Structures are given as structure tokens and as C-alpha cells.
Amino acid sequence: MLIGRPAEYNFSSPESGPGTKEAEMQVVSVEQMRAIEKEADERGVSFAEMMERAGRGVAEVVVSEYGDEDWRVVTALVGSGNNGGDALVALETLARSGWTAQAYLVRPRDEKDPLLERARTAGVLVMAAAQDKKLHGLQEWLENSNVLLDGVLGTGIQLPLKEEIAAILKYVSEAETVPHVVAIDCPSGVDCNTGEAAAETIPAELTLCMQAVKQGLLRFPAFEKVGELRVVNLELPEKLASLKKIDEFMVDGEQVAGYLPERPMTAHKGTFGTLMIAAGSTYYIGAPLLAARGAYRMGVGLVRLAVAAPLQASLAGQFPEATWLLLPDEMGMIAEGGAEVLRKNLSRVTAFLVGPGLGAEETTASFIKNLLTSAETPHQAPSFGFLTSQEEGEVESGESPKLPPLVMDADGLRLMARVDGWPELLPPGSVLTPHPGEMSALTGLEVAEIQANRQEVACKFAKKWKTTVILKGALTVIAAEDGRAYIIPVASAALAKAGSGDVLAGIVAGLLAQGRPALEAAVAGAWIHAQAGLEAADQLGGTAPVLASDVIEAIPRVLWALRFE
Numbered sequence: 001m002l003i004g005r006p007a008e009y010n011f012s013s014p015e016s017g018p019g020t021k022e023a024e025m026q027v028v029s030v031e032q033m034r035a036i037e038k039e040a041d042e043r044g045v046s047f048a049e050m051m052e053r054a055g056r057g058v059a060e061v062v063v064s065e066y067g068d069e070d071w072r073v074v075t076a077l078v079g080s081g082n083n084g085g086d087a088l089v090a091l092e093t094l095a096r097s098g099w100t101a102q103a104y105l106v107r108p109r110d111e112k113d114p115l116l117e118r119a120r121t122a123g124v125l126v127m128a129a130a131q132d133k134k135l136h137g138l139q140e141w142l143e144n145s146n147v148l149l150d151g152v153l154g155t156g157i158q159l160p161l162k163e164e165i166a167a168i169l170k171y172v173s174e175a176e177t178v179p180h181v182v183a184i185d186c187p188s189g190v191d192c193n194t195g196e197a198a199a200e201t202i203p204a205e206l207t208l209c210m211q212a213v214k215q216g217l218l219r220f221p222a223f224e225k226v227g228e229l230r231v232v233n234l235e236l237p238e239k240l241a242s243l244k245k246i247d248e249f250m251v252d253g254e255q256v257a258g259y260l261p262e263r264p265m266t267a268h269k270g271t272f273g274t275l276m277i278a279a280g281s282t283y284y285i286g287a288p289l290l291a292a293r294g295a296y297r298m299g300v301g302l303v304r305l306a307v308a309a310p311l312q313a314s315l316a317g318q319f320p321e322a323t324w325l326l327l328p329d330e331m332g333m334i335a336e337g338g339a340e341v342l343r344k345n346l347s348r349v350t351a352f353l354v355g356p357g358l359g360a361e362e363t364t365a366s367f368i369k370n371l372l373t374s375a376e377t378p379h380q381a382p383s384f385g386f387l388t389s390q391e392e393g394e395v396e397s398g399e400s401p402k403l404p405p406l407v408m409d410a411d412g413l414r415l416m417a418r419v420d421g422w423p424e425l426l427p428p429g430s431v432l433t434p435h436p437g438e439m440s441a442l443t444g445l446e447v448a449e450i451q452a453n454r455q456e457v458a459c460k461f462a463k464k465w466k467t468t469v470i471l472k473g474a475l476t477v478i479a480a481e482d483g484r485a486y487i488i489p490v491a492s493a494a495l496a497k498a499g500s501g502d503v504l505a506g507i508v509a510g511l512l513a514q515g516r517p518a519l520e521a522a523v524a525g526a527w528i529h530a531q532a533g534l535e536a537a538d539q540l541g542g543t544a545p546v547l548a549s550d551v552i553e554a555i556p557r558v559l560w561a562l563r564f565e
């Protein structure tokens with residue numbers, strides 16, 4: 001499957017059927033996870049029971065992912081703690097369902113360890129690293145297995161790694177044949193809080209997080225080791241106070257699928273909204289097109305491009321689906337009088353995207369200011385043609401209708417940052433899409449400070465500004481007005497190219513125009529954009545050749561997978 005759709009897995013138990021799913025994938029610190037486990041234990045789900053559920057959940061994923069391969073041999077690297085315990089339960093479960101299961105004890109476990117006893121009884125082969133000094137036994141097991149479970153260290157790690165563990169992890173990392181690596185809770189060697197990672201850490205194909213994603217896995221360099229991230233649901237009592245407190249989430253395809261607008265058969269183009277886009281300048285002629293195409297691919301009914309008049313001639317021929325609103329300009333930059341023209345043409349507009357490719361001329365700065373403040377522009381009657389381009393019930397002169405939900409992007413953000421009190425001027429339900437440089441202009445913080453605390457900064461300011469913020473970059477964070485954070489678990493060089501941001505802004509605005517609330521539009525838009533980048537790189541055989549237009553062309557396949565897979 002091209003699209004990495006993280007999913008939650010449920011262990012099978014009489015009281016919960018498959019398909020039971022938390023609505024959102026929670027992201028937790030190690031301390032939060034410990035508090036959750038402690039509270040669950042007090043509420044009747046014992047630590048031992050949680051480990052059973054964890055191990056069985058892992059086994060279930062192994063069977064569903066790799067059970068159809070030619071041979072079914074699983075080796076687990078087993079540590080001395082509970083992470084190793086999860087691995088032993090998984091091996092026992094797999095052995096009972098017909099797999100050849102092998103436990104490689106990286107660290108000694110108590111000889112009377114009941115989990116080890118049970119595993120042996122179920123037919124699991126056991127070998128201790130202490131008896132395999134030259135690692136020949138491990139090599140043989142690596143060669144005969146199709147799955148390797150990494151259950152050496154979990155949340156109990158204290159870096160740096162002990163030497164004997166580091167040596168074994170290094171050996172596996174460098175081995176010529178390595179089976180599919182499935183990490184239990186985290187790849188062993190990463191710090192689940194900070195994202196630090198020992199160089200020896202074995203890169204996983206799949207990381208199965210127990211109950212919730214550990215926050216360190218969504219930080220660098222740990223993120224480079226996790227492969228696809230999924231959650232094994234431990235079916236803890238829903239009402240745990242410690243669970244309810246979690247305000248950080250990882251976005252997955254299932255969540256995004258629930259945010260897509262319906263496509264009723266009886267629809268007409270009005271059903272899917274009208275998006276007005278004010279973008280572009282002599283310097284950045286293509287930005288409006290990229291944004292508009294992104295929005296149309298998301299299903300919006302009508303896109304109206306408000307551009308500096310001279311741009312329209314060169315753009316129109318390339319884009320028959322758009323309708324146009326010509327704005328007054330100075331040398332092809334939107335001029336201050338553009339605000340009045342726009343305000344008079346917003347009556348049926350359901351969302352408004354402002355910013356891509358606007359440039360930074362003074363007159364455009366005044367345009368942004370005038371747009372946000374209801375103050376009329378110094379009244380010079382705009383030239384012929386600017387006010388009467390549509391059949392769409394323009395407002396009478398003098399009225400200043402409220403702006404629809406706004407996506408403010410790129411140059412628009414930098415110009416907005418210069419307007420006093422801008423957060424209060426944003427219409428409700430708006431979305432800001434800054435990259436770290438633009439976030440710096442908005443907040444006054446240094447880029448390095450923003451990058452070092454991406455989530456904290458995004459959430460603090462989203463709350464302060466009472467607006468949704470998409471802080472772009474690897475990994476993109478969406479911060480909600482109430483301070484919740486949503487993380488897109490994708491980092492790809494495919495999206496590091498001019499025009500990529502214009503496409504994202506168009507996708508988000510396209511969803512907003514179709515009536516999705518700001519947070520949903522932002523979460524779904526950022527996720528779809530990221531997946532489209534991966535998909536485009538996949539189609540083109542690498543990230544280097546991906547153009548922003550390729551990302552747009554990949555959107556349909558991402559949407560198809562969301563609806564039908």
C-alpha cells in the first residue's frame with residue numbers, strides 16, 4: 001500500500017470486538033504513560049493484564065501483516081524489563097498459532113520468570129546472549145526468521161546504552177539479512193521523551209506503540225528510526241482521568257477520512273462552497289494557480305481568483321476552471337484599493353485564502369491592513385471593471401460584510417504581522433499556515449527557538465491568538481485554539497520545494513470552503529498534503545523530481561485511498 005495509514009489494533013478479548021477504536025491517537029510523555037498505567041491498575045486492569053494485552057496485540061499485528069509470507073518464523077530480542085515481557089507474551093501467542101517463535105535474551109531474565117516459563121511451554125525456543133558470545137546463534141536466527149520483534153528496551157531506558165546491549169543492536173543494524181523489524185513500543189535505544197536515539201538503534205519497519213504514541217518518537221532523530229507508527233489499543237477504561245488530560249494527538253488516515261466532506265448525488269456546485277483566493281504578484285505568478293488547483297482537487301465547487309489585473313491575462317489560458325476578480329495593482333502587485341473590491345465581492349464566498357505569492361510592497365501591505373480592518377480605503381473610485389465582474393449579488397457600496405473564515409498564508413502572514421492587533425481582526429474559524437520564518441515574524445521569537453519547541457510554541461500562540469495554526473516543517477504541527485496539538489507523522493524531502501506551501505494553503509482553504517471547521521480542515525489538509533507528497537515521490541521514483549504540481553496530481557489517489565481502503 002502506498003499510503004502509510006497508521007491504524008490502531010485491538011487485542012481480541014471477550015469484552016471488546018475488533019473495530020473498537022479511540023477516536024484520536026494520543027501522544028504521551030513517559031510520565032503520562034506511567035500515570036495512565038497506574039490509574040488503569042487501580043481501576044482493575046492490572047499491570048500483568050496490560051502486558052498480556054500488549055503482547056497479544058503485537059502478535060495480532062504480526063499475523064495480519066506477515067502471516068501470509070512463505071515461512072512464519074519470528075525472533076524476538078528480549079530485554080530484562082516489561083518491554084521484554086511484552087515480547088515474550090507475543091512470542092507465546094505466535095507459537096500457539098503455529099509460528100516458529102524464538103526468544104533471544106539480550107539481558108538475563110529471572111529463571112523463574114513465569115512469562116519465560118509460559119513461552120517455553122508453548123514451544124518458544126530460548127537462547128541467551130550470555131551463551132552466544134560470538135553472536136553466531138543470533139546470526140542464524142536472523143537468517144531463518146521473517147520477523148524480528150525488538151523488545152529490548154521501552155520507556156524504562158536511560159541513555160547511554162550499556163555496552164553489551166549496544167553491541168547486539170549494532171550487530172543487527174549492520175547485518176546483511178534482517179527480517180521485517182517490528183519495534184515494541186519504540187525502537188530500543190530511543191528516548192521516548194526527548195527523541196534522542198543511540199546510533200546502534202535498529203531502524204524499524206513498523207513501531208507498535210502500546211496504548212499511546214510516546215512523544216519522543218515524533219521528534220528527531222528518533223523519528224528516523226520508527227518506520228510506520230501504529231497503536232495497540234490496550235482497552236483501558238475510557239473514563240481514566242489521566243487519559244482525558246491528554247491534549248496531544250497523532251493524525252492518522254482514519255481520523256482524516258472522517259473529516260472529508262460528503263459528496264451527495266444531488267449536489268450542485270453551490271453545495272461545495274466558493275473559495276476566494278487573493279494571491280500572486282508579478283514576482284510569483286504561479287502561486288494562485290497552485291493554490292486554486294489544490295483547492296479544486298479537494299472538491300470545492302467554485303474557485304474565484306482575485307489577482308492583480310495584469311496577471312490575469314497570462315493565467316487565464318492555463319486555468320479554464322477558475323473565475324476571476326481583477327484587483328487594482330501597482331506594477332502587478334495587488335494595491336491597497338484591492339481590499340474594497342474584495343469586500344464587495346464576498347457575499348457568497350464560504351472561505352477566503354489570502355497570501356501566496358503576494359510579495360512585500362508597501363501598497364500590498366496596505367491592502368492586507370485594509371482587508372483586516374473594516375476601515376474603508378481612501379476613496380478613489382476603482383477603475384472600470386473592478387467592481388462588476390460577477391453575477392453573485394455584490395454588496396452595496398458602503399457595506400462592509402464580515403470576512404468569511406480565512407486562511408492566511410506566506411507573504412500575507414508577514415504583512416499581517418505588521419498590523420496592530422491583528423489577532424482580534426481575524427474572522428472566527430480562521431487558519432494560519434506559517435513556516436518557522438513566518439512564525440518568527442508573527443511571534444517575534446527566533447527561528448531556532450521555535451524549532452526547538454515546535455509544539456509548545458504553536459500551541460501557546462494558537463491559544464493566545466484564538467485561531468488554528470499550522471506550523472509547517474518536519475513534523476508539521478496543527479495547534480487548535482484551545483491548545484490541543486495534532487502532529488502529522490510524515491517528514492519528506494518531497495515537500496521541500498517552491499510552491500508546496502501554496503498547494504497546502506489551497507487544500508486547507510478548499511476544505512474550509514466546503515464547510516469543514518477550521519481544526520478539521522487544518523488537520524485533514526496537512527495530512528493529505530503530506531501523503532500526496534509521499535505518493536508523488538513514490539510515483540516519480542524519488543523526492544528530488546517532485547514538483548508542487550505533482551503533489552496536486554497525487555491528491556486524487558490519496559483521497560481515493562481514504563475513502564476506499
Ligand SMILES: NC(=O)C1=CN([C@@H]2O[C@H](COP(=O)(O)OP(=O)(O)OC[C@H]3O[C@@H](n4cnc5c(N)ncnc54)[C@H](O)[C@@H]3O)[C@@H](O)[C@H]2O)[C@H](O)CC1
Nearest residue numbers: 050054081082083153154155156157158160161162185210
Ligand atoms: N508498565 C506497564 O504496566 C506496562 C508496560 N508495558 C511495556 O513496558 C515497557 C516499560 O517497561 P520497563 O520495565 O519500565 O522498562 P524497559 O522494559 O524499557 O527496560 C527496563 C530495563 O532496561 C534496563 N535499562 C535501562 N536503560 C538501559 C540502558 N541504557 N542500557 C541497558 N539497559 C538499560 C533497566 O535497568 C531495566 O532493567 C513499555 O515500554 C512497554 O513496552 C506494557 O506495554 C504494558 C503495560
Ligand SMILES: [K+]
Nearest residue numbers: 150153186188
Ligand atoms: K522496544
